Amino acid sequence: MKNSLLLGAVAAAGLVAGAAGAGTLEDVKERGKLNCGISTGLVGFASQDANGEWQGFDVAVCQAVAAAVFGDPKAVEFTPVTNKVRFEVLNSGEIDMLSRNTTWTFSRDVDLKLDFLGVNYYDGQGFMVPTELGVSSAKELDGATVCIQQGTTTELNLADYFRVNNISYEPVPITTASEAQQQYLAGACDVYTTDASGLAATRAAFEDPSAHVILPEIISKEPLGPLVRHGDDEWGDVVRWSLNALIAAEELDITSANIDELAAGTDNPEINRLLGSEGTLGEMLGLSADWAASAIKANGNYGEIFEKYIGETTPIGLARGLNAQWTDGGLLYAPPFR
Amino acid sequence: MVHTPEQLAFVRTETLPAQAPPATAAGPVHWLRANLFSSIPQGIMTLIALYLIYSFLVAVIPWFANGVWDATSIRDCREQLDGARGGCFAVLSERWPQLLFGNYPSEHYGRATLAFVLLFVALAPLLFSELPRKMLWFTGLFPFLAYWLIWGGSIWVPVLALLGVVLGFVVYQLLADRSFFGAIIAGVAASMLFWVYLVGPLDSALSAIANISLDKVESREIGGFMINFILGISSMALALPLGIALALGRQSDLPIIKTICVVFIEFIRGVPLITLLFVASVMLAYFLPPGSNFDLILRVIIMITLFAAAYMAEAIRGGLAALPRGQYEAGASIGLDYWQSMRLIILPQALKISIPSIVNIALSLFKDTTLVSIISMFDVLGMIGGPILSSTAWFGVYWELYIAAAAMFFVFCYGISQYSQYLERKLATDRR
Numbered sequence: 001m002k003n004s005l006l007l008g009a010v011a012a013a014g015l016v017a018g019a020a021g022a023g024t025l026e027d028v029k030e031r032g033k034l035n036c037g038i039s040t041g042l043v044g045f046a047s048q049d050a051n052g053e054w055q056g057f058d059v060a061v062c063q064a065v066a067a068a069v070f071g072d073p074k075a076v077e078f079t080p081v082t083n084k085v086r087f088e089v090l091n092s093g094e095i096d097m098l099s100r101n102t103t104w105t106f107s108r109d110v111d112l113k114l115d116f117l118g119v120n121y122y123d124g125q126g127f128m129v130p131t132e133l134g135v136s137s138a139k140e141l142d143g144a145t146v147c148i149q150q151g152t153t154t155e156l157n158l159a160d161y162f163r164v165n166n167i168s169y170e171p172v173p174i175t176t177a178s179e180a181q182q183q184y185l186a187g188a189c190d191v192y193t194t195d196a197s198g199l200a201a202t203r204a205a206f207e208d209p210s211a212h213v214i215l216p217e218i219i220s221k222e223p224l225g226p227l228v229r230h231g232d233d234e235w236g237d238v239v240r241w242s243l244n245a246l247i248a249a250e251e252l253d254i255t256s257a258n259i260d261e262l263a264a265g266t267d268n269p270e271i272n273r274l275l276g277s278e279g280t281l282g283e284m285l286g287l288s289a290d291w292a293a294s295a296i297k298a299n300g301n302y303g304e305i306f307e308k309y310i311g312e313t314t315p316i317g318l319a320r321g322l323n324a325q326w327t328d329g330g331l332l333y334a335p336p337f338r
Numbered sequence: 339m340v341h342t343p344e345q346l347a348f349v350r351t352e353t354l355p356a357q358a359p360p361a362t363a364a365g366p367v368h369w370l371r372a373n374l375f376s377s378i379p380q381g382i383m384t385l386i387a388l389y390l391i392y393s394f395l396v397a398v399i400p401w402f403a404n405g406v407w408d409a410t411s412i413r414d415c416r417e418q419l420d421g422a423r424g425g426c427f428a429v430l431s432e433r434w435p436q437l438l439f440g441n442y443p444s445e446h447y448g449r450a451t452l453a454f455v456l457l458f459v460a461l462a463p464l465l466f467s468e469l470p471r472k473m474l475w476f477t478g479l480f481p482f483l484a485y486w487l488i489w490g491g492s493i494w495v496p497v498l499a500l501l502g503v504v505l506g507f508v509v510y511q512l513l514a515d516r517s518f519f520g521a522i523i524a525g526v527a528a529s530m531l532f533w534v535y536l537v538g539p540l541d542s543a544l545s546a547i548a549n550i551s552l553d554k555v556e557s558r559e560i561g562g563f564m565i566n567f568i569l570g571i572s573s574m575a576l577a578l579p580l581g582i583a584l585a586l587g588r589q590s591d592l593p594i595i596k597t598i599c600v601v602f603i604e605f606i607r608g609v610p611l612i613t614l615l616f617v618a619s620v621m622l623a624y625f626l627p628p629g630s631n632f633d634l635i636l637r638v639i640i641m642i643t644l645f646a647a648a649y650m651a652e653a654i655r656g657g658l659a660a661l662p663r664g665q666y667e668a669g670a671s672i673g674l675d676y677w678q679s680m681r682l683i684i685l686p687q688a689l690k691i692s693i694p695s696i697v698n699i700a701l702s703l704f705k706d707t708t709l710v711s712i713i714s715m716f717d718v719l720g721m722i723g724g725p726i727l728s729s730t731a732w733f734g735v736y737w738e739l740y741i742a743a744a745a746m747f748f749v750f751c752y753g754i755s756q757y758s759q760y761l762e763r764k765l766a767t768d769r770r
Contacts, residue, residue, distance in 0.1 A: 040728075041724035041727060041728030042728050043729070047725055048725030051444070054725075082714050085616070176724070179723070201733065315411075315413065
């Protein structure tokens with residue numbers, strides 16, 4: 001009851017905010033800073049170093065957009081938001097965009113009046129159990145206690161999955177990934193379920209990772225991506241194509257090492273259009289000609305960002321999997337820059 | 339025959355030195371038998387307790403003794419420990435400033451520390467009546483000074499805010515002879531009008547003449563234990579007078595004032611603090627005109643103050659109810675009006691009775707400030723649960739961080755509780 005009231009209020013306010021803030025790009029340019037909503041802390045995706053600088057896979061998207069708009073990846077104010085308030089904060093206009101491992105779903109897109117602008121990470125929900133439990137499939141989890149984050153799609157997926165398979169479970173609600181790890185290790189729950197990337201990060205931090213297995217079932221599709229409010233398509237385009245520029249850059253072998261060389265002009269017209277030495281793509285977005293080059297320079301192309309924060313060389317050690325380029329059998333497929 | 343003294347019967351001239359009692363009736367053996375092994379079940383319980391204490395210490399002492407204080411990540415810690423039990427305290431050495439100050443700019447840590455030290459100078463004359471009363475002047479200045487030190491910006495803003503208070507006081511003094519209550523209302527109104535309409539223009543005018551300012555620090559950058567302190571101290575300081583006013587209002591004979599106070603107190607007490615914090619952080623943005631930037635810390639201070647004031651009012655009402663009716667009548671019989679008798683007779687006694695509950699509220703308020711981590715403010719717990727624990731280097735280091743946070747809170751809460759006991763002893767006039 002309380003929830004639906006809240007959603008109603010959010011939806012109503014979203015309409016108002018959408019109507020009032022028709023020119024987010026102008027607002028952002030005038031302010032000189034991008035207000036970007038990020039997670040309050042998720043290993044590999046958003047965290048702070050000892051100097052208080054935010055970094056991570058989701059943070060890199062904010063920085064790329066800031067670089068596209070201002071040419072300066074540091075022109076971002078990060079607003080960390082929790083699961084529970086993220087959409088309210090976006091709809092209230094406090095932030096310009098949200099890049100906070102948020103799953104793209106029908107109701108969020110349509111009912112909550114949000115615009116998802118692509119996918120920066122294809123995830124799916126999995127289960128982790130202690131090896132000693134001797135479980136080899138999620139279907140054997142009848143009667144298990146499950147640690148699960150509140151207010152997320154994982155909570156709903158879990159209910160769906162167990163109902164379809166006609167097995168029972170007992171949820172142990174938790175709020176953050178670190179709390180989940182603690183509860184799980186302390187034995188408060190038999191199973192920890194969240195997105196597979198989160199499970200991998202959690203398992204990697206264990207003292208003895210081999211004592212825990214990630215079950216083979218992936219029970220949901222979790223396309224995570226940046227989003228903005230409904231009703232401001234010009235601003236939505238800026239964020240969408242900044243993300244696409246990062247993905248296309250990897251496909252076109254544009255890296256932070258060779259971008260300066262390539263930006264001067266190449267034989268490949270697609271690279272030239274993307275980096276601004278040919279065509280007027282930047283102008284169409286209302287940005288400078290080197291917008292995409294700046295976005296790519298911020299943290300490198302998609303592949304470089306992936307390797308830097310969550311890839312196999314990091315302690316998190318995620319494989320590219322679904323997040324490889326379409327040419328490598330993955331799902332990343334940036335529309336043509338033309 | 340001459341009798342020498344030696345031949346006389348023995349007469350003792352001095353008392354014998356007392357013998358030590360038998361070992362079973364005194365000393366450690368007696369103490370052990372009396373207190374730890376007085377009966378067989380007692381003895382068994384003692385042994386079990388000793389065993390529990392022993393196994394606790396065996397587990398905990400090596401954990402502290404082996405602790406690693408210098409490492410770059412949790413993996414580094416584990417390598418250095420090489421399988422031994424030990425804490426990874428390196429996270430504290432690396433992230434200590436973040437725990438204390440959040441994302442406060444590191445070049446300005448000195449300012450925040452100075453404000454913290456001055457806080458104790460300002461509190462001292464309030465806490466200990468032996469100190470010279472002139473120090474109260476500094477206490478009065480402190481809120482403005484602390485604001486300037488922590489948030490920075492132009493010095494004229496806090497100076498003008500102070501002027502507003504002075505103006506309110508002058509208005510109060512002028513009208514105080516006519517009516518105490520009316521004078522207070524007029525004084526507050528004068529200060530408010532000054533702040534709302536004159537501070538802005540006067541600030542720009544004065545800054546143009548003499549621009550004295552510190553680097554500005556945004557509220558979002560303030561975090562760590564510092565924000566728990568700012569929220570706790572300022573809400574407490576504001577909630578006490580508001581609570582007294584509400585308690586008196588609830589006992590008032592004037593129906594409108596009484597109704598307002600009762601409704602306010604019952605409403606606030608019926609709503610969880612976390613709800614009020616959500617309202618402050620999320621919903622207020624919908625109600626305020628777009629683009630208006632009402633500082634989040636200020637919003638939260640207001641909400642916590644209102645919350646604490648409602649509880650405070652009930653604690654003080656308890657004190658008021660405990661006073662015998664004769665005290666009110668005594669005040670009336672020597673010709674004091676309502677405000678005089680409240681100030682001089684009723685409140686000093688009622689507040690003294692309420693000290694334990696007021697301190698109780700103060701302590702729980704201080705600890706409740708950690709709830710702001712839920713609305714994405716990085717207080718000490720928010721800092722631990724969010725940015726620090728989610729960094730790839732320190733993901734998984736819980737006990738060390740949370741024990742450090744617990745220790746910080748314990749030091750201050752225990753201090754407050756010891757002070758309140760000292761105060762109760764000092765004010766215990768009726769039992770002397």
